Amino acid sequence: MFKISALFVLLSVGAYAGPITWTLQGITFADGGTASGSFAYDATANVYSAINITTTTGSQITGATYSFLDPANIPFDGPSELFVVTSNAANLSGTPLLDFYWSPVLTNAGGTDNPVTLGSAEGMCTSATCSTVNQSPSSYRIMTGGSVTTTPAATPEPATFLLVGCALGFLEYRRRSFTFGSRR
Numbered sequence: 001m002f003k004i005s006a007l008f009v010l011l012s013v014g015a016y017a018g019p020i021t022w023t024l025q026g027i028t029f030a031d032g033g034t035a036s037g038s039f040a041y042d043a044t045a046n047v048y049s050a051i052n053i054t055t056t057t058g059s060q061i062t063g064a065t066y067s068f069l070d071p072a073n074i075p076f077d078g079p080s081e082l083f084v085v086t087s088n089a090a091n092l093s094g095t096p097l098l099d100f101y102w103s104p105v106l107t108n109a110g111g112t113d114n115p116v117t118l119g120s121a122e123g124m125c126t127s128a129t130c131s132t133v134n135q136s137p138s139s140y141r142i143m144t145g146g147s148v149t150t151t152p153a154a155t156p157e158p159a160t161f162l163l164v165g166c167a168l169g170f171l172e173y174r175r176r177s178f179t180f181g182s183r184r
Contacts, residue, residue: 018041018042018043018044018045018108019040019041019042019045019047019049019050019108020040020041020042020043020106020108020110020150021038021039021040021050021150022038022039022040022041022106022113022148022149022150023037023038023148023149023150024036024037024038024053024115024146024147024148025146025147025148025149026145026146026147027115027116027143027145027146027147028143028144028145028146029055029058029060029122029141029142029143029144030058030060030141030142030143030144031058031059031060031061031141032058032059033055033056033057033058033060033061033063033122033141034055034056035053035054035055035056035098035122035143035146036053036054037051037052037053037054037066038050038052038053039051039052039053039082039084041079041082041106042108043079043106043107043108044108046077046078046079048069048077048082051066051067051068051069051084052065052066052067053065053066053067053084053098054066055096055098055122058141060137060138060139060140060141061096061122061123061124061138061139061140061141064086064096064098064122065086066084066085066086066096066098067084067086068084068085068086068087068088069083069084069085070083070084070085070092070097070099070125070130071088071092071129071130072092072127072129072130072131073099073130078105079102079105079106079107080101080102080103080105080106081099081100081101081102082099082100082102083097083098083099083100084097084098084099085097085098085125085130090128091128092125092127092128092129092130093125093126093127093128093130094124094125094126095124095125095130096122096123096124096125097122097123097124097125097130097133098121098122099119099120099121099122100115100120100143100148101115101117101118101119101120102114102115102117102148103117106148110149110150111149111150112147112148112149112150113147113148113149114147115143115146115147115148116143116144116145116146116147120142120143121140121141121142121143122140122141122143123135123139123140123141124139124140
């Protein structure tokens with residue numbers, strides 16, 4: 001029975017469901033503004049979704065609400081970075097852009113991560129595809145603190161527990177049937 005229990009533990013450790021919801025906590029900018037909200041990320045599929053992030057006005061730029069992936073940066077979005085914009089319009093020139101660089105990278109295991117790494121900032125797109133950003137002090141601000149954490153914490157997939165539980169129950173039934181049957 002010990003071998004079966006060890007198998008159960010091994011199978012359940014890496015089986016996390018995605019996407020995982022991440023919540024911003026204590027995100028601050030150099031100009032006094034803040035960011036709050038959440039997004040979902042599925043590390044297995046490398047897909048961001050459910051983006052709902054709001055920044056507040058600081059001394060350099062006004063706040064904005066972000067709901068869309070930046071189309072110019074989708075190939076780069078992944079476990080180590082996220083670029084979001086306020087609109088899904090064809091021309092994003094003049095649209096706010098918020099970018100995060102994660103270290104360590106986001107995973108489906110969840111936990112807490114520190115997004116304030118070199119380059120995490122909020123600015124304005126200067127091209128229709130948002131492939132360039134205005135970095136003048138009046139329209140660009142750097143993140144200075146904060147983190148992201150999973151809420152709720154990642155949980156193993158229920159199907160994994162059910163499958164392993166059924167297998168353990170069947171094996172226990174067979175063990176008892178075999179043991180009792182051989183004593184008769």
